[in-house]
Amino acid sequence: MNDIIELMLAHRSIRTYTDEPVPTEDIHAAVEAGQKAATSSNIQTYSIVHVTDAAMREALVSISGGQEKVLDCGAFFVLCADMRRHALLAERCGVPCEENVESFLLSVIDTALFAQNMALAFESMGWGTCYIGGIRNDLQAVQDLLHLPHRVSPLFGMTVGRPAEDPWPRPRFPISMVLQENGVMSDADVLAGCDAYDELMKDYYLKRGASGRTWCGQMERFYEQPKRPHLQAFFESKGIRWR
Amino acid sequence: MNDIIELMLAHRSIRTYTDEPVPTEDIHAAVEAGQKAATSSNIQTYSIVHVTDAAMREALVSISGGQEKVLDCGAFFVLCADMRRHALLAERCGVPCEENVESFLLSVIDTALFAQNMALAFESMGWGTCYIGGIRNDLQAVQDLLHLPHRVSPLFGMTVGRPAEDPWPRPRFPISMVLQENGVMSDADVLAGCDAYDELMKDYYLKRGASGRTWCGQMERFYEQPKRPHLQAFFESKGIRWR
Numbered sequence: 001m002n003d004i005i006e007l008m009l010a011h012r013s014i015r016t017y018t019d020e021p022v023p024t025e026d027i028h029a030a031v032e033a034g035q036k037a038a039t040s041s042n043i044q045t046y047s048i049v050h051v052t053d054a055a056m057r058e059a060l061v062s063i064s065g066g067q068e069k070v071l072d073c074g075a076f077f078v079l080c081a082d083m084r085r086h087a088l089l090a091e092r093c094g095v096p097c098e099e100n101v102e103s104f105l106l107s108v109i110d111t112a113l114f115a116q117n118m119a120l121a122f123e124s125m126g127w128g129t130c131y132i133g134g135i136r137n138d139l140q141a142v143q144d145l146l147h148l149p150h151r152v153s154p155l156f157g158m159t160v161g162r163p164a165e166d167p168w169p170r171p172r173f174p175i176s177m178v179l180q181e182n183g184v185m186s187d188a189d190v191l192a193g194c195d196a197y198d199e200l201m202k203d204y205y206l207k208r209g210a211s212g213r214t215w216c217g218q219m220e221r222f223y224e225q226p227k228r229p230h231l232q233a234f235f236e237s238k239g240i241r242w243r
Numbered sequence: 244m245n246d247i248i249e250l251m252l253a254h255r256s257i258r259t260y261t262d263e264p265v266p267t268e269d270i271h272a273a274v275e276a277g278q279k280a281a282t283s284s285n286i287q288t289y290s291i292v293h294v295t296d297a298a299m300r301e302a303l304v305s306i307s308g309g310q311e312k313v314l315d316c317g318a319f320f321v322l323c324a325d326m327r328r329h330a331l332l333a334e335r336c337g338v339p340c341e342e343n344v345e346s347f348l349l350s351v352i353d354t355a356l357f358a359q360n361m362a363l364a365f366e367s368m369g370w371g372t373c374y375i376g377g378i379r380n381d382l383q384a385v386q387d388l389l390h391l392p393h394r395v396s397p398l399f400g401m402t403v404g405r406p407a408e409d410p411w412p413r414p415r416f417p418i419s420m421v422l423q424e425n426g427v428m429s430d431a432d433v434l435a436g437c438d439a440y441d442e443l444m445k446d447y448y449l450k451r452g453a454s455g456r457t458w459c460g461q462m463e464r465f466y467e468q469p470k471r472p473h474l475q476a477f478f479e480s481k482g483i484r485w486r
Contacts, residue, residue: 001272004247004367008276008360029244031422033251035415037359038374042458043465044416053425080427088434089463101478102379102471108348109399112355116280117251120363124247131281136345147426156352172278173287179274182296183390184323191331215285220332222286228345232485235344242475242485 007124012169014128015069017161022075026125030160034118045107046114047082049146049154050075056145060157063141064134074127074161078135078142079115081107083239084151099151099240111155122160132157139234153238168207171200194219250367255412257371258312260404265318269368273403277361288350289357290325292389292397293318299388303400306384307377317370317404321378321385322358324350326482327394342394342483354398365403375400382477396481411450414443437462 031048039045051057054071060078061070070076083099090097119129135142135157142154177193185193198214205213232242274291282288294300297314303321304313313319326342333340362372378385378400385397420436428436441457448456475485 002367004250005272005276005364007247008279008364011279011281013281027422028418029248031418032415033248035418035421036251036254038254038256038362038372039415040374040376041461041465042413042415043462044421046421047427048422049427050422050424056425082421083466084430085433085437086462086466088430089437089459090466092434093463095464095467097466098469099466100469100472101474102469103466105351105379105398105474106376106470108351109355112352113359116356116359117363119281120360121248121251124245129281131283133283133349136348149427149430152427155348170285172275172282172285175271175274175278178278178287178289178325179270179291179293181293182299184290184292184392184395187327187331187392190328191335194328194332216332218284219286219329220336221338222284223326223329223333223340223342223346224338226341226343226345226484227349229343231344231348241469 007120011123012167013130014161014163014165014167015130016163016165017069017073017128017159018164020074020162022127022160026122026127027075029125030118030121033121034114037113037117039110039113040106043086043106043110045082045086046111047080047152049078049080051078059145060135060142063138064132064157065137067132067134069130069159070132070157073159077158077160078146078154079111079156079158080148081111081153081155082151083107084149087151087239101242104235104240108155115158119158127160128163130159132159136228136231139231151239153235168204171204173197174200250363254366255410256373257404257406257408257410258373259406259408260312260316260371260402261407263317263405265370265403269365269370270318272368273361273364276364277357280356280360282353282356283349286329286349286353288325288329289354290323290395292321292323294321294389302388303378303385306381307375307400308380310375310377312373312402313375313400316402320401320403321389321397322354322399322401323391324354324396324398325394326350327392330394330482344485347478347483351398358399358401362401370403371406373402375402379471379474382474394482396478411447414447416440417443
């Protein structure tokens with residue numbers, strides 16, 4: 001155990017913040033730490049929009065399904081997969097820039113590795129963070145709001161601020177559920193493991209005042225309906241061909 | 244600046260390792276730190292296969308395009324997007340598990356956030372790491388080798404080991420290229436920024452004995468041909484519907 005692992009183990013998403021703003025030097029330190037994360041072949045296919053405009057923040061609250069923390073946090077960022085540099089360079093020398101599932105994967109993974117370094121860097125300076133997948137409720141609206149050009153695709157947001165809450169840490173799976181050697185467990189063991197995890201989660205749900213809830217119950221219907229089905233067309237409009 | 248940000252800023256991918264094995268307690272510490280990364284709605288849609296079998300490692304060298312470090316490193320992991328738990332739970336209660344671009348994004352982002360915590364945790368214990376996107380040269384072969392069931396999709400590998408090299412750190416974009424306020428820069432500024440970055444990279448390429456190389460030159464043809472075009476069909480075979 002060391003300070004860094006201790007910081008990771010102490011992580012809880014923070015959803016309530018004081019009104020303390022996040023100083024520019026902390027933002028720069030976190031972004032520069034983010035940039036040092038691995039990036040495939042140094043492609044660096046991401047951009048971050050720091051949203052400081054109050055009207056834009058209010059619009060993003062609404063897009064994200066009424067998440068007031070997007071307005072109330074100390075700093076709000078929209079993290080984007082950014083293929084524009086590659087596309088402009090290719091255009092300048094007259095060659096195509098072919099985007100497909102692989103290029104999509106590369107830019108999403110690049111952006112996520114960047115974001116996780118950035119989140120940890122903020123947490124190491126005493127700030128709380130929360131990823132905001134809710135902006136994917138309407139990526140077209142996010143694009144219009146931030147005037148994002150072709151090949152720049154918003155993926156998720158991140159709230160940062162001084163924590164004004166001290167939430168219970170949410171237990172994760174026992175390590176045996178995620179780490180296996182030279183293969184993976186049987187379907188029967190997966191189901192038994194999920195049921196065992198429900199036992200582990202009982203206490204957490206109880207503390208959160210949701211005593212009837214189970215993880216299995218939440219998850220079994222999580223994908224009953226296709227989620228955000230507009231995304232396929234949105235990313236196509238940004239230049240990605242799935243086929 | 245603190246220890247954690249310092250660790251991130253010192254990151255270089257390590258591609259040559261001593262033959263020192265990585266102890267199980269370090270692997271468990273890194274995986275548990277990985278599990279504490281944010282995960283959307285606590286879905287935890289990932290699994291990690293620790294590949295210890297020498298024949299499997301040799302096969303993975305070949306799949307990854309001859310990357311000997313996959314065999315020579317202290318520990319090798321295949322990181323998978325894992326939708327099987329959700330699919331089995333849904334099946335058990337007789338509801339569909341609809342996978343699409345959003346579910347794909349959720350599992351890829353979850354896996355990447357997990358992986359970045361894991362990589363940093365290893366680095367904090369003095370190990371070097373390198374992401375291995377090369378396994379995506381043939382995901383069907385990876386799946387067959389590791390007997391991965393339906394809904395478990397390999398995404399990338401990770402080598403871990405005691406560094407036997409001390410590579411030059413690769414400069415990233417100036418922060419002004421990736422962080423913007425309430426919008427993004429113009430196309431002209433993007434191109435000017437890429438050209439300016441080439442100046443910054445000259446010294447790095449020179450030190451690496453590749454003095455003619457430029458970042459723009461590498462990137463303008465990076466997507467000239469569609470990369471790994473089999474991926475779309477592979478992920479479809481794992482249950483994802485793009486439409």
